[in-house]
Amino acid sequence: MSDLTRVSISLDASLLQAFDRFLEAKGYTNRSEAIRDLIRDRLVRDEQSQGSGTRVAVVSLVYDHHARELAAKLLDKQHAHHDLVMSSMHVHLRERHCLEVTVLRGPLEAVRRLADELIAIRGVLHGEVMVTGDEAVFNRLQPHWTSDPTPTESSSLPSLSPSHSHD
Numbered sequence: 001m002s003d004l005t006r007v008s009i010s011l012d013a014s015l016l017q018a019f020d021r022f023l024e025a026k027g028y029t030n031r032s033e034a035i036r037d038l039i040r041d042r043l044v045r046d047e048q049s050q051g052s053g054t055r056v057a058v059v060s061l062v063y064d065h066h067a068r069e070l071a072a073k074l075l076d077k078q079h080a081h082h083d084l085v086m087s088s089m090h091v092h093l094r095e096r097h098c099l100e101v102t103v104l105r106g107p108l109e110a111v112r113r114l115a116d117e118l119i120a121i122r123g124v125l126h127g128e129v130m131v132t133g134d135e136a137v138f139n140r141l142q143p144h145w146t147s148d149p150t151p152t153e154s155s156s157l158p159s160l161s162p163s164h165s166h167d
């Protein structure tokens with residue numbers, strides 16, 4: 001059973017126009033879905049970057065595979081922390097550079113430390129880490145499967161209409 005609460009918010013016309021342009025550029029067909037995504041994104045970023053508990057991190061690294069001992073160091077570090085490394089994908093970008101995407105899961109502190117160590121390996125040209133939650137977080141943010149009650153909602157609507165509904 002879904003439990004949807006409708007809310008009404010007030011926005012400056014210029015802010016709403018900018019938001020609608022953003023939605024169109026991103027391919028959203030209605031505001032509700034976009035706002036839900038923005039709220040979840042903000043909550044996940046905020047919650048998952050602090051505190052304790054299990055986290056999942058996606059670490060992407062770009063490096064020159066000719067860089068001395070880099071590939072071996074990367075592999076050594078991943079084996080040393082095999083309990084945190086769930087999976088790794090290696091893409092040979094062209095003749096020289098590699099993209100490696102590694103998914104880590106474990107306590108936040110350990111996951112972040114390993115991500116930082118991987119990125120700091122000498123010769124890594126570009127590294128980025130995205131921390132997200134484990135399943136428990138998303139079960140909380142989306143306790144029930146919900147379908148949008150107004151799939152035809154148009155971005156030309158003047159505001160999000162107020163009401164409250166239960167399915």
Ligand code: NI
Binds near residue numbers: 091
């Ligand atoms: Ni490669």
